Amino acid sequence: MDEKQCTFRIYRSNIDHDGAECNVRREEFSLAVNARMTVLDALEVIRRDQDSSLMYRHSCHHGSCGTCGMLINGKRRLACLTQATALDGDRIDLEPLRTMTLLGDLAVDPSPLFADFPRNATYVRESEVNRDCRKPFEIDRWERFEDCIECGLCVSSCPVTESFMGPAALAAHNREIINRPERRRELLAEVNTERGAWPCTRALNCSRVCPTGVYPAMHIAELRKKVEEDGLTPAAEPGEQRSAETTP
Amino acid sequence: MSSYHAVVIGGGGTGAAIIHDLRLRGVQATLVERGELTSGTTGRHHGQLHSGARYAVKDRSIARECMQETYILKRIAKESIENNYGLFVALDDEDLEHAPLFMQACVESGIPIKEVPVGEACEMEPNLNPQITRALMVPDGTLDAWRLPLQFFATAGHNGAAIHTFSPVTGFHYGGSAVTGVRAYDLKTRSERTIGADLVINATGAWAGQVTRMADVEIPITPGPGTMVAVRKRLTNMVISHLHPADDGDILVPQRGLSIIGTTQYRTDDPDDIAVPEEDIANMYACADTLVPSFSAQKYHAAWIAARPLVGAASSADDARNLSRDFSVVDHGKSDGREGLLTVIGGKATVLRAMAEQTVDLVCAKLGIDEPCRTANTELLSHRAYFT
Ligand SMILES: Cc1cc2nc3c(=O)[nH]c(=O)nc-3n(C[C@H](O)[C@H](O)[C@H](O)COP(=O)(O)OP(=O)(O)OC[C@H]3O[C@@H](n4cnc5c(N)ncnc54)[C@H](O)[C@@H]3O)c2cc1C
Ligand code: SF4
Ligand code: FES
Numbered sequence: 001m002d003e004k005q006c007t008f009r010i011y012r013s014n015i016d017h018d019g020a021e022c023n024v025r026r027e028e029f030s031l032a033v034n035a036r037m038t039v040l041d042a043l044e045v046i047r048r049d050q051d052s053s054l055m056y057r058h059s060c061h062h063g064s065c066g067t068c069g070m071l072i073n074g075k076r077r078l079a080c081l082t083q084a085t086a087l088d089g090d091r092i093d094l095e096p097l098r099t100m101t102l103l104g105d106l107a108v109d110p111s112p113l114f115a116d117f118p119r120n121a122t123y124v125r126e127s128e129v130n131r132d133c134r135k136p137f138e139i140d141r142w143e144r145f146e147d148c149i150e151c152g153l154c155v156s157s158c159p160v161t162e163s164f165m166g167p168a169a170l171a172a173h174n175r176e177i178i179n180r181p182e183r184r185r186e187l188l189a190e191v192n193t194e195r196g197a198w199p200c201t202r203a204l205n206c207s208r209v210c211p212t213g214v215y216p217a218m219h220i221a222e223l224r225k226k227v228e229e230d231g232l233t234p235a236a237e238p239g240e241q242r243s244a245e246t247t248p
Numbered sequence: 249m250s251s252y253h254a255v256v257i258g259g260g261g262t263g264a265a266i267i268h269d270l271r272l273r274g275v276q277a278t279l280v281e282r283g284e285l286t287s288g289t290t291g292r293h294h295g296q297l298h299s300g301a302r303y304a305v306k307d308r309s310i311a312r313e314c315m316q317e318t319y320i321l322k323r324i325a326k327e328s329i330e331n332n333y334g335l336f337v338a339l340d341d342e343d344l345e346h347a348p349l350f351m352q353a354c355v356e357s358g359i360p361i362k363e364v365p366v367g368e369a370c371e372m373e374p375n376l377n378p379q380i381t382r383a384l385m386v387p388d389g390t391l392d393a394w395r396l397p398l399q400f401f402a403t404a405g406h407n408g409a410a411i412h413t414f415s416p417v418t419g420f421h422y423g424g425s426a427v428t429g430v431r432a433y434d435l436k437t438r439s440e441r442t443i444g445a446d447l448v449i450n451a452t453g454a455w456a457g458q459v460t461r462m463a464d465v466e467i468p469i470t471p472g473p474g475t476m477v478a479v480r481k482r483l484t485n486m487v488i489s490h491l492h493p494a495d496d497g498d499i500l501v502p503q504r505g506l507s508i509i510g511t512t513q514y515r516t517d518d519p520d521d522i523a524v525p526e527e528d529i530a531n532m533y534a535c536a537d538t539l540v541p542s543f544s545a546q547k548y549h550a551a552w553i554a555a556r557p558l559v560g561a562a563s564s565a566d567d568a569r570n571l572s573r574d575f576s577v578v579d580h581g582k583s584d585g586r587e588g589l590l591t592v593i594g595g596k597a598t599v600l601r602a603m604a605e606q607t608v609d610l611v612c613a614k615l616g617i618d619e620p621c622r623t624a625n626t627e628l629l630s631h632r633a634y635f636t
Contacts (some may be wrong), residue, residue: 038550060291060394063550129485133374142485144485145392
């Protein structure tokens with residue numbers, strides 16, 4: 001298979017004993033990549049052969065766990081679904097997602113992402129595939145996991161600067177209302193707040209960047225509609241519509 | 249709570265279930281993982297919740313254990329399971345001949361198996377190969393390879409376990425010949441940390457041999473890598489398996505919006521030295537098409553590889569396939585004169601809880617702790633609770 005020699009320019013840093021970032025630098029690693037290799041595969045080889053101290057997150061290697069989000073040549077992507085040779089040029093720039101807490105190098109602690117998720121939201125939904133087909137009598141419905149893999153790419157691409165629950169948590173609220181209509185009142189009250197469904201400016205970066213087609217912006221719009229349908233007073237004015245301001 | 253402290257090395261599914269069990273029995277517990285949690289084999293596995301049917305012909309006891317654990321996981325971790333059952337389908341005369349043996353083995357292993365008339369099977373799963381000649385249903389399902397262990401980590405963390413990621417273990421501390429702690433290098437702060445322990449549990453899967461070697465102990469473990477290929481469309485809701493003796497590419501696992509075919513079987517000495525062999529891709533597509541003919545018409549999503557932690561020594565891939573999927577807990581005090589160190593080897597992601605129960609039973613016996621295992625009846629917290 002065709003190989004291409006690439007230079008990976010990787011953001012490196014550590015944290016000191018007080019948790020502050022230190023020792024920030026960029027380091028370059030040269031590697032031959034073939035057409036099958038993803039950026040994550042390349043990181044695995046670099047860690048194995050060139051620098052065993054390199055930190056990055058990964059687990060599933062196929063876009064299901066959501067741990068490997070990073071900035072690849074300035075774009076927010078999953079390293080495990082980004083073919084290295086498909087990127088322009090032979091220099092690949094890697095940076096961590098700064099909307100989460102940095103642990104060092106490309107690794108982040110995603111805790112901030114989960115702060116505003118609905119409590120005890122289910123992660124299993126009805127499968128729309130063959131929904132109306134015959135089922136074994138042992139089960140009531142075909143089911144599958146939610147599309148959202150909780151990677152945080154949407155949050156990291158969102159241009160809203162004021163305090164905001166953010167696209168992932170809001171999409172999760174709407175999904176939970178769909179899955180469990182009995183929680184509608186409770187969850188609408190959570191999103192009908194100043195930092196809930198209203199600060200969104202419909203830049204739509206989140207929907208563009210989402211690797212699994214969740215379309216968070218659509219969920220935010222649906223939440224606003226539900227607030228209206230239920231006769232609740234909106235807690236704030238909707239954010240002023242603007243076009244994309246940062247690269248997704 | 250006891251004042252005993254156990255250190256678990258390895259943050260895969262096995263380590264996750266062990267640290268959870270340790271905390272439920274009141275043992276102080278610390279886990280160290282060299283990278284992110286489940287960044288070894290666990291996160292990358294095929295995602296099948298095994299009813300045990302696949303193993304029943306060869307090994308009834310493993311099959312029975314898979315079935316029991318499937319029932320338990322459906323109770324304690326239902327948020328990490330797509331509970332849609334599985335179909336074993338016959339494609340040719342040889343498969344039909346295999347069927348009675350397979351059914352009997354399932355019955356003897358306590359796996360409820362049900363004949364589904366071919367017409368009905370095709371109504372349930374319209375993308376199935378219409379040429380199938382028989383379909384048998386078993387309680388298989390799909391696991392979330394990351395979120396299932398995370399549910400164990402979340403619960404352990406809320407119960408007071410200390411979990412350190414990005415902290416590879418680099419060596420042991422000894423009192424005489426006994427292990428009394430581990431040395432771990434914290435990559436975040438670039439500093440070494442010493443953690444004392446009454447017992448150290450090596451749960452590093454395919455890496456277990458590398459870790460015991462740091463304590464001058466050899467164990468029989470063969471890393472057995474296998475390839476998986478995913479396409480970007482969910483073609484079935486049930487897990488579809490080929491009704492024949494286990495072979496390459498004979499299981500199709502649906503997950504979210506994906507269909508995933510697997511797997512192959514190699515052997516390697518270094519579980520970090522694995523890459524998908526290019527020929528596996530075409531081979532996997534061809535295998536998938538025999539079960540669900542539209543598989544290869546879908547958009548390519550990803551191909552990846554993971555190393556099984558097989559118990560035993562194998563010199564070839566065929567040897568490796570014949571190694572058991574069973575697990576064992578080795579007390580290195582007994583077998584190698586290295587007190588203070590236990591190693592868990594082998595197993596499947598589906599039986600993580602049972603592996604932990606057996607390991608922590610031994611921990612408690614060694615430390616003189618009289619606490620029963622409670623994990624089978626303790627519902628786990630949401631995976632998100634790990635981060636909140
Ligand atoms: C191709 C394939 C498909 C499979 N499919 C299925 C399936 O569908 N269903 C199923 O039930 N099972 C499946 N399995 C089996 C299952 O994946 C494994 O049995 C299980 O994940 C092993 O878990 P573990 O925790 O023991 O090992 P691991 O997940 O490998 O955990 C060991 C951990 O130890 C860490 N480690 C290594 N060295 C050190 C060190 N020095 N210091 C600190 N940490 C260290 C590693 O980073 C790793 O995270 C599959 C396996 C393979 C290979
Ligand atoms: S909505 Fe999409 S981008 Fe946002 S966290 Fe979920 S999967 Fe990631
Ligand atoms: S490693 Fe799981 S999404 Fe990339």
